[in-house]
Amino acid sequence: MAVQPPASARRIVIENAAIATVDAAGTEYARGHVVVRGNTVESVGDGPAPPRLADVARRIDGEGHLLTPGLVNTHHHFYQWLTRGLAQNRILFDWLVELYPSWARIDAELMHAATLGSAAALLTSGCTTAADHHYVFPRDAGDLLGASVEAVRQLGLRFTALRGSMDRGRKDGGLPPDHAVEDTDEILAASEAAVDRWHDGSFGSMLQVALAPCSPFSVSTELMSRSAELARRKGVRLHTHGSETAEEAAFCHQLFGMGPTDYFESTGWLGEDVWMAHCVHLTDSDLAKFAETGTGVAHCPSSNARLAAGIARVPDMLDAGVPVGLGVDGTASNESGQLGTELRNALLISRLRGGPDTLTARQALRLATMGGARVLGRQHEIGSVEPGKLADLALWKVDGLLHSTIADPVAALVLGALPPLTLLLVDGRPVVERGHLTTADEPTIARTCATAARTLAARHD
Numbered sequence: 001m002a003v004q005p006p007a008s009a010r011r012i013v014i015e016n017a018a019i020a021t022v023d024a025a026g027t028e029y030a031r032g033h034v035v036v037r038g039n040t041v042e043s044v045g046d047g048p049a050p051p052r053l054a055d056v057a058r059r060i061d062g063e064g065h066l067l068t069p070g071l072v073n074t075h076h077h078f079y080q081w082l083t084r085g086l087a088q089n090r091i092l093f094d095w096l097v098e099l100y101p102s103w104a105r106i107d108a109e110l111m112h113a114a115t116l117g118s119a120a121a122l123l124t125s126g127c128t129t130a131a132d133h134h135y136v137f138p139r140d141a142g143d144l145l146g147a148s149v150e151a152v153r154q155l156g157l158r159f160t161a162l163r164g165s166m167d168r169g170r171k172d173g174g175l176p177p178d179h180a181v182e183d184t185d186e187i188l189a190a191s192e193a194a195v196d197r198w199h200d201g202s203f204g205s206m207l208q209v210a211l212a213p214c215s216p217f218s219v220s221t222e223l224m225s226r227s228a229e230l231a232r233r234k235g236v237r238l239h240t241h242g243s244e245t246a247e248e249a250a251f252c253h254q255l256f257g258m259g260p261t262d263y264f265e266s267t268g269w270l271g272e273d274v275w276m277a278h279c280v281h282l283t284d285s286d287l288a289k290f291a292e293t294g295t296g297v298a299h300c301p302s303s304n305a306r307l308a309a310g311i312a313r314v315p316d317m318l319d320a321g322v323p324v325g326l327g328v329d330g331t332a333s334n335e336s337g338q339l340g341t342e343l344r345n346a347l348l349i350s351r352l353r354g355g356p357d358t359l360t361a362r363q364a365l366r367l368a369t370m371g372g373a374r375v376l377g378r379q380h381e382i383g384s385v386e387p388g389k390l391a392d393l394a395l396w397k398v399d400g401l402l403h404s405t406i407a408d409p410v411a412a413l414v415l416g417a418l419p420p421l422t423l424l425l426v427d428g429r430p431v432v433e434r435g436h437l438t439t440a441d442e443p444t445i446a447r448t449c450a451t452a453a454r455t456l457a458a459r460h461d
Helices: 078-083 091-102 107-123 144-155 184-198 221-232 246-256 260-266 284-293 301-306 314-320 340-356 361-375 410-416 442-460
Strands: 013-018 028-037 040-046 054-063 067-068 072-074 127-134 160-164 207-213 238-242 275-279 295-298 324-326 393-397 421-426 429-433
Touching: 013 091, 013 324, 013 393, 040 410, 067 072, 067 207, 067 361, 072 361, 078 091, 078 107, 078 127, 078 144, 078 442, 091 246, 091 442, 107 127, 107 144, 107 442, 127 144, 127 260, 127 421, 144 160, 144 184, 144 207, 160 184, 184 207, 207 221, 221 238, 238 260, 284 314, 295 361, 301 340, 314 324, 314 340, 324 340, 324 361, 324 442, 340 361, 340 410, 393 410
Parallel strands: 013 054, 013 067, 072 127, 127 160, 160 207, 207 238, 238 275, 275 295, 295 324
Antiparallel strands: 013 028, 028 040, 067 393, 393 421, 421 429
């Protein structure tokens, strides 16, 4: 339920902008207004804002702009910011084997730097909420989740920290090296401690926690089942990788005697509180089970293409009622690190599989906003521009050189180059202005990340 802002809350007024609300009716205004009071949207509508508004801290002329909900990133690996551009011509399993040794040497200082880089790239591409799946916890590495939480708070990104895990190393038939996995009981204890320390399930929360064992080829059946039980006891969501590649499906058949979706079902991992990354290789039966149970999907089109994993059946998922959002995935398999560019790639790649009517520009925008909000279980708080919802808003400039001849502003956003951001609000707070962070110095972040990447590379060497 929405929380009323205090009477003293100041207002931000945005007028004269095209607005795509992404509400249930798909309401749009060619020239409308939004009034933000505190951290929530007070009103949205056609024409100018209501006259004689009191306590207006700022008025913004949105002429030549498109206003949308902030974008929602449902799957990422922040730590991979330090290993971009490596293993350039590998499929998933070979790519993982090449990069695991580097990742297993990360520590809290490097994690903080990687999170700053990843979060900065997301914010400056219009993303206001992100879920980060961190599953590599080397011994004596320090407080890795704490390092991410601190960095995200500094930049102002709404955050879902996914406490990932791996307990099936090579000696047990898994893919990761044995020194990169943890003990099952230690994982469960650390996962519960992370929920107790950080998870805030209240309306407007800036920090939530979900439990996220990595994948069937790196996690034991015991950990999958016990993590599901723990998450439901603690009232948090569940996330993992699923059906990403044909090799994963073959691995599951060999190890478990069934495909990934049937395996997930056997361990309690289908339901409205679950979402999975990729889901490229869903059969008709798999897709039906996702739809029946409300299990969500984080669609990562650029990463799927980078690793030659295949083309996910996103239109079929949407037709069946499966919750689908967009994900950047780790920047070692999607070097751009931007969520804004995934709208275009989701549309184009889907059309390669299904034709020109497969996915529209507005459907792509919905995937990146309300779709993602639904996947994260926050559809009543974020994902659309509606009174009472959180003021996570993106104001895109669409009258410049690269967009001025595209009459449809939503098409300008989705089909054109990623437009400049004039303003990004998270929780009613400006975190990007005229394309740049307001909460940190970008050149400093770039230097810090470059140093961290060299440090990690030297450890591997």
